[in-house]
Amino acid sequence: MAENPGDLNLPVSVVSRIIADALPAGTTVSVETRKAIAKAASVFVLYATASAAAMAAKRNRKTTFASDVLEGIVEMEFSQFSGPLKKSLENYQQNVKKKPKPAKKSEDFDDTVASSSTPKSAKLKKSAPAAAVELVEISEESD
Amino acid sequence: MPNPAEEHSEEFFEDSEDDAPVKLTQLPLARIKRIMKTALGEDSSVKLINKESMFVVAQATELFIAAIAQETAKITHTNKKKTMTMQHLITTIKESENFAFLEGTMHSTNGRIR
Secondary structure (H helix, E strand, C coil): CCCCCCCCCCCHHHHHHHHHHHCCCCCEECHHHHHHHHHHHHHHHHHHHHHHHHHHHHCCCCEECHHHHHHHHHHCCCHHHHHHHHHHHHHHHHHHHHCCCCCCCCCCCCCCCCCCCCCCCCCCCCCCHHHHHHHCCCCCCCC | CCCCCCCCCCCCCCCCCCCCCCCCCCCCHHHHHHHHHHHHCCCCCCCEECHHHHHHHHHHHHHHHHHHHHHHHHHHHHCCCCEECHHHHHHHHHHCHHHHHHCCCCCCCCCCCC
């Protein structure tokens, strides 16, 4: 399972587990299909991010917040996810509050895309589902 | 509205002192983060992603995986097969509005394309 820095795939092992948990016991899923679903999940992340970024941009913000993601999910017509996502988020927020705050100098937000070096294989394109779809055609058949 | 200035720990499922460790996501957040940054692109006016949004995307992706698996399982069942195949997945993408954004991303290796 070689992982290179440009790897935009999600680990098939984890995806397989999520699939297995979602289906009744005894259902088999071919390896090829599991890999394909993992790839689809990467595309979903791209799409969800583009959608969330659009929400943030609408409000002239440079940062995407959880609320943008939630709004974006509804825009993508996955509104059935909203309820569970809100609950998870609350759970996460409470969990984070419990933790002692470590003394670290790293910032709250991720590096700016502009300043960080581009991964070798990824082409950066404007956000749009169609464009986002192309991005995943990069690395194939990697676990 | 969460305060963006709040520090969030990197370890989402490690709890040093208090209760038993609580695992909040299965998908690796570092990978999710990498994909999200790729999605933003160089010319995007939006350049930063806060940690909460990474988490919500990870959670949503897990829900997505479960959803597409369940939708596809229906087709497997309809076809009276025991194993879910690429063909079933491709059919789901073609027939379901929700998953239409995936059209063109899948190819079956048994020669048939979509």
